[in-house]
Amino acid sequence: MAAEFKTAQPVEYYKQFLKEEVRPDGRELGEIRSTILNVGSISTAHGSALVKLGNTTVVCGIKGEFASPTVEEPKKGYLVPNVDLPPLCSAQFKPGPPSIQAQVTSQLVADTLLSSNLLNYEDLCIKEGNMVWVLYCDMMCLDYDGNIIDACLIALLAALRNVRLPVVTIDEDTGLAELSSTEDRSLNIVNQFAATTFSVFDDSILLVDPTVEEEDLATGLMTVIVTQDGRLCNIHKPGGTPLSTDQIQDCIGRAQTRAKEICSLIDDTLDSIER
Amino acid sequence: MTSNPENNSSVEIRPIGSLQSCISKPDGSAVFTQGDTSVMAAVYGPGDVKPNKALMDKATVTVTYKPKIGISGVREKALERMIRNTCETVLLTTLFPRSSVDIIVQEIQDAGALLACSINAACLAMINAGIPMKCTVAASCCMMGKDEELIMDPTKEQTKDAECVLTSAIDSSAHSLIASSMQGSCSVEQYHKLMSVCQKACDKVFEFYREAMERTLSKP
Amino acid sequence: MAASMDDFEPRVVLPGDSLMGHIPGELHGKMTLGPGLRQDETKIFSTKAGILKRKNPHTFWIDCHQKRYVPAKGDKVLGVVTQKAGDVFRVDIGGQSQAILSYLAFEGATKRNRPNVQVGDVVYAKLLVANRDMEPELVCIDSSGRSQGLGVVGSDGFMFRCTLGLVRRLLLKDCPMLKFLGEKISYEIAIGMNGRIWVRAKSIHTTIAVVTALTNCEFMSEDDMKKMLRKLVAAGFHDSRPKPN
Numbered sequence: 237m238a239a240e241f242k243t244a245q246p247v248e249y250y251k252q253f254l255k256e257e258v259r260p261d262g263r264e265l266g267e268i269r270s271t272i273l274n275v276g277s278i279s280t281a282h283g284s285a286l287v288k289l290g291n292t293t294v295v296c297g298i299k300g301e302f303a304s305p306t307v308e309e310p311k312k313g314y315l316v317p318n319v320d321l322p323p324l325c326s327a328q329f330k331p332g333p334p335s336i337q338a339q340v341t342s343q344l345v346a347d348t349l350l351s352s353n354l355l356n357y358e359d360l361c362i363k364e365g366n367m368v369w370v371l372y373c374d375m376m377c378l379d380y381d382g383n384i385i386d387a388c389l390i391a392l393l394a395a396l397r398n399v400r401l402p403v404v405t406i407d408e409d410t411g412l413a414e415l416s417s418t419e420d421r422s423l424n425i426v427n428q429f430a431a432t433t434f435s436v437f438d439d440s441i442l443l444v445d446p447t448v449e450e451e452d453l454a455t456g457l458m459t460v461i462v463t464q465d466g467r468l469c470n471i472h473k474p475g476g477t478p479l480s481t482d483q484i485q486d487c488i489g490r491a492q493t494r495a496k497e498i499c500s501l502i503d504d505t506l507d508s509i510e511r
Numbered sequence: 512m513t514s515n516p517e518n519n520s521s522v523e524i525r526p527i528g529s530l531q532s533c534i535s536k537p538d539g540s541a542v543f544t545q546g547d548t549s550v551m552a553a554v555y556g557p558g559d560v561k562p563n564k565a566l567m568d569k570a571t572v573t574v575t576y577k578p579k580i581g582i583s584g585v586r587e588k589a590l591e592r593m594i595r596n597t598c599e600t601v602l603l604t605t606l607f608p609r610s611s612v613d614i615i616v617q618e619i620q621d622a623g624a625l626l627a628c629s630i631n632a633a634c635l636a637m638i639n640a641g642i643p644m645k646c647t648v649a650a651s652c653c654m655m656g657k658d659e660e661l662i663m664d665p666t667k668e669q670t671k672d673a674e675c676v677l678t679s680a681i682d683s684s685a686h687s688l689i690a691s692s693m694q695g696s697c698s699v700e701q702y703h704k705l706m707s708v709c710q711k712a713c714d715k716v717f718e719f720y721r722e723a724m725e726r727t728l729s730k731p
Numbered sequence: 732m733a734a735s736m737d738d739f740e741p742r743v744v745l746p747g748d749s750l751m752g753h754i755p756g757e758l759h760g761k762m763t764l765g766p767g768l769r770q771d772e773t774k775i776f777s778t779k780a781g782i783l784k785r786k787n788p789h790t791f792w793i794d795c796h797q798k799r800y801v802p803a804k805g806d807k808v809l810g811v812v813t814q815k816a817g818d819v820f821r822v823d824i825g826g827q828s829q830a831i832l833s834y835l836a837f838e839g840a841t842k843r844n845r846p847n848v849q850v851g852d853v854v855y856a857k858l859l860v861a862n863r864d865m866e867p868e869l870v871c872i873d874s875s876g877r878s879q880g881l882g883v884v885g886s887d888g889f890m891f892r893c894t895l896g897l898v899r900r901l902l903l904k905d906c907p908m909l910k911f912l913g914e915k916i917s918y919e920i921a922i923g924m925n926g927r928i929w930v931r932a933k934s935i936h937t938t939i940a941v942v943t944a945l946t947n948c949e950f951m952s953e954d955d956m957k958k959m960l961r962k963l964v965a966a967g968f969h970d971s972r973p974k975p976n
Contacts, residue, residue, distance in 0.1 A: 336588055343589035351695050456600070458691075468702050470693045475596025475680075478687030481706065488699055538799040557799065557827050601746075603769075603778060608863055610827035638746065641797030643769070643778035646747025684747045684776075724780045725743045728796075 246453055247438065254441055261290075261447065266490065268432075268445040271390065271498070273505045275398040282371075283399030287391040290447065291381035293325075296373060296391035300401050302362070302413060303370040313360020313368035317345040319375045319388055326380035326448070341384055344472060345375070345392065348461055352429045352469045354396070359424050362404050367413060369401060382448040385459050385472075389431045394502050399423050428464040430498035432491040433457065436477040444490060458484075460491035464499050524651065524664040524712050527719050529632075531639045531727055537615075539640020543632035545664060547622035552632035554640040556612030564611070569604035571611045576629070579618045590626060597650075597680050597690045598633055603643040612642060623666040624652035626678045626692060631716060638724065647720055648689055650680035651712030653705050655697055661704060663712050677705045681713040741784045744777045744793065751775065765792025797895050800925035802826045802861035807881070809890060809923030810869065812852045820848060822856070822869055825892075825925045830867040832856060837871045838878035846883075853884050853929060855921045884921055888931030889938050895926050897949040908948045911960050912941060940966075 242249045253260050263269070269290030278284035281297040305312060321329050321338040329335050334342075360369040373395065375388045400420040404413050435446035436456035443450055451457065456476020461469040468488065473479070479487075525546030534540040537553035544550075560571050574595040576587045598614060614636065616629050630650035637644060654665040654673040662669055670676050675695035682689050688706075697705065744750070750768065764770060767779040768791060777783065781795030800808075802824065810822035810830060820832040832854065837846040848854065856869035871881040884890075901909060901922055912918065918932040918941050928945065932938040940963050948956050 336592065339585045339588040340592045343585050347694060351693065353696070463696060467696045467698050468693070469696045471691045471702075472693075473688065473691040474593045475598070475600045475690045477600065478682050478685055478689045480685075480687050481703070484688060485699075485703075488702075492699075532796075538797075555799075557801065559827055606863055607827065638780045639796075640799065641779050641781075641795045642799075643767075644746035645778070646776075647745055682747075683745070684749075721743070721745055724745060728743050728780075728782055 246449070250437065250450075250453060254437065259443065259450070263445075265441065266444050268494065269447075271501060273390065273394055273501055275394050275505055276509055281395075282401055283395045283397075285391045285394035285398055287387050287394070289383060289387045289390070289445070291379050292377070292383055292387045293379040294375055294377050294384070294387040294391045296375045296388070296395040298395050298399050299372045299374075300369045300399070301372065302367050305361070305365065305368045309357075310365040311361050311368075312357035313370060314357065315349055315371045315373055317349060317373040317375070317392065318342055319345060319377075319384075321377050321380065321384070325377040329380075337384075340474075341388060344385060344459070344470075345373075345388055348389065348429060348431075348470060349392075352461075352463055353427050354393075354429070355423055355425050355427075362413065363406055367406075371396075371399070380448060382446045382451045383433050386431045386433050386445065389429065389461070390498055390502075393425075393428055393430070393498075394505065396423055397425055397502060397506055428495075428499050428502070429461055429469055430464075430491075430495040431459050431461045432487070432494045433459045434487050434490075436479070439477045442483060442487070458487060460487050462488070462491045462495040464495060466492050466495075524715055525666075527716065529635055529719070529723050531635065531723070537636075537640070539636045539638070539642070541632055541635035541639050542619070543628055543635055545624055545628050545631075546666065547620060548624055548628045549619040550625070550628045550632040551617045551619055552629070552636035553615045553617075554612065554633075554636045554642065555615075556640065556642055557607040557610040558613070560609065560611035565609040568608050570602070570607040572599045572602065572604065572614070573611065574598065574614045574616060574633070577615070577617045579621065590629065593626065593690055593692060594630055594633055597630055597648055598637065600689050601634070601644050601646055601648045601682065602637065603645055606643055612637075621667065623668075623670055624664055624678070626650065627652040627664075627680075630680050630690070635720065635723070638720070646682050646684040647717065648680050648682050649713040649716035649720070650678060650690070651709045651716060652676065652678045653708045653712065655695075655701055655705060659701065661708050663708050675701070675705065677702070677709060679706065679709045679713075681710060683717050686710065739785050741782050743781070744783045745780050746776075746778055748777045749774055750777060750783070750791070761789055763790040765790060767793025767795060794896075794899075798926065800825045800895060802830070802858055802867040802925075804858055804861045806858045806861070806924040807855065807922075808858060808869070808925040809853060809855055809884070809921060809927040809929055810925075812848055812850050812854060815850060822854060824867065824869070824923075825927065826867060828866055830858070830869045832869040832871070836869070837882060838876065848883055852886070853888075853890055855881050855884050855923065855929070857881060880921075884929050885919075885931055888919065888929050889942060890927055890929040891942055891946070892927055893946060894949065895924075897945070898922055898924060898926055898928070900949065901928075901945070907953050908945065908956055911956055912944060915960065915964050916941060 272288040274286040278297050282300045283298040286295045319338050319341040323329050323331050402415040403419040406413055435443050435450050435454035439455050458473040460471050463469050528544040530542040537555050539554040542551045564571050574591045576591045614633050627650035634648050654662050654676040675697040678692045680690040769778050779793050779795045781793040785791050808824045810824040812820050813823050814821040818834055821829045822832050824830050840846045856871045859870045860868040873879050921929040930941050
């Protein structure tokens with residue numbers, strides 16, 4: 237009975253729950269799903285992390301390679317993020333070139349990396365003007381249950397903190413680079429970030445951390461990205477129901493709380509594997 | 512561009528200009544210029560849609576963004592998504608189920624505030640086409656430089672040294688935020704200051720829409 | 732800030748403008764809203780950019796320049812037959828989907844006596860059904876079964892597209908253009924509300940002259956129209972011109 241009602245009139249179905257201030261999966265309107273984090277599971281990558289945000293699962297692998305730096309920035313290495321939403325994770329993605337959702341999310345991740353001053357790119361320099369590290373960050377979604385942006389950014393941050401790059405020495409005579417097989421170093425992450433996504437239901441109610449059903453019914457979406465010290469990195473609102481300043485301020489507050497939670501979760505996870 | 516030394520902010524936007532019905536084939540077209548930044552938008556609609564893309568209860572809105580040079584890439588897809596969702600919010604899409612509204616945006620010149628100019632051009636093109644809308648939308652760009660200096664509608668040169676650049680789109684009826692995108696970072700108080708500067712700039716764009724329509728419609 | 736009954740001036744409005752301030756207070760509750768206006772609970776707002784006009788005492792609408800036709804019930808339109816399918820013709824009227832014209836909707840048509848309509852013919856028909864949820868339906872007869880000028884139009888005329896504004900202008904009661912043209916040139920004309928006009932005159936040259944005159948006259952004043960007509964007559968486009976061999 238409930239299943240038929242949900243298929244025929246999904247909006248009404250949701251409204252019945254929201255009248256009682258609860259969502260179909262039992263959460264309150266402002267409650268975020270449980271986040272599980274696992275780092276270092278991919279041994280062939282220089283850094284990796286797996287995140288489960290409720291059912292949404294994203295794995296991030298980071299591989300470092302040598303590259304020539306750009307002419308404008310001869311002392312800086314760079315990061316190349318890519319978000320992949322394969323047909324595996326959801327029926328809405330068909331095989332073929334990257335879907336629009338994947339491209340938009342990749343662009344947002346790239347912009348966030350630039351805006352947040354995550355690390356000092358000059359640390360990635362091996363030889364000025366000649367050789368730098370380029371880090372390919374691949375985020376692949378294994379299970380798409382909404383809120384892909386938050387999950388990707390958590391996975392990316394955890395993987396970057398997990399990265400161990402071998403120390404490189406340049407042989408003076410041949411000019412070739414040699415990787416040390418014993419020594420490695422981690423990246424110097426100066427500023428961490430975390431995202432919180434909100435969906436607007438029926439032009440009025442704000443829900444935090446939407447599932448894929450809530451995203452499909454949403455009349456608007458907004459992602460607030462905040463750095464660890466409380467600074468705003470991005471308010472990404474691609475159209476949708478207009479929001480007032482008070483609502484936005486409320487969202488920023490929640491995002492700041494969430495950023496602290498995420499950073500301490502990542503800290504705890506990394507500490508636990510070092511023990 | 513003048514700046515007000517008292518409160519260290521610039522509340523002048525660059526000269527705005529527009530041209531309507533500039534191309535004959537589309538149902539609506541407009542060119543929108545802010546200073547040296549210029550964008551052309553064309554709208555076809557409400558028109559035919561392929562059955563597999565048709566939505567049963569509202570019109571399908573698609574946006575194609577063409578950069579001046581090179582082919583469309585991931586960055587253009589993100590701009591398309593932003594413009595598309597903004598336009599869909601203000602169009603009365605429920606009046607045209609199983610039909611399509613196609614918006615094509617062509618970058619003519621980028622001298623800063625490109626996303627804002629594109630959204631304004633798309634809005635003016637939709638008004639020109641006569642597609643029913645709930646309200647109009649105006650977008651503006653504002654940046655915060657070193658020393659917390661706020662500059663409205665910055666040029667590309669100025670944004671190179673910015674701490675934070677905010678583009679936001681406001682609707683004309685409730686003056687709430689429809690779309691927003693930021694580069695760089697800022698504190699929450701600085702964000703609110705940037706937002707209020709953007710609001711003022713958007714109000715100027717709304718006034719401009721009114722003047723432009725009065726000029727166009729006053730011809731007999 | 733409600734205006735009084737008499738001092739209502741046509742004014743330019745943008746989409747989203749609330750109309751409560753422009754419309755006299757005593758009329759609230761018994762207004763007729765025409766194209767371009769919409770009611771949302773207690774608010775009335777405009778959905779298009781144009782000039783807000785009023786016809787006494789209660790009717791308000793918005794005049795706007797628009798090129799794309801949206802089918803409306805009761806409009807007489809010119810369409811092109813694109814397909815014969817079963818018992819109906821499919822006609823392209825320039826809207827978002829094709830319209831349906833039944834075989835039986837012609838004067839004197841019965842199941843045995845089918846009308847002589849081919850794919851590619853131009854028909855002048857009236858919209859019987861036109862709403863957003865259904866395909867538009869056309870008929871070539873009125874409620875009493877007479878054709879009243881509707882039906883297939885001649886293949887020796889010329890159909891051209893124009894803006895919806897020009898069509899509305901030509902259909903005004905005292906449109907000067909059609910009268911001026913008629914003084915010097917004899918011609919037949921069918922004006923479709925969907926931005927299509929069909930013209931037939933005695934020769935091809937005259938037909939094209941009429942078409943050019945109509946396309947150019949949308950924004951002209953009466954004097955300009957007279958000047959243009961004099962030029963046409965001087966160039967030889969009037970009825971007493973001998974037919975070329």
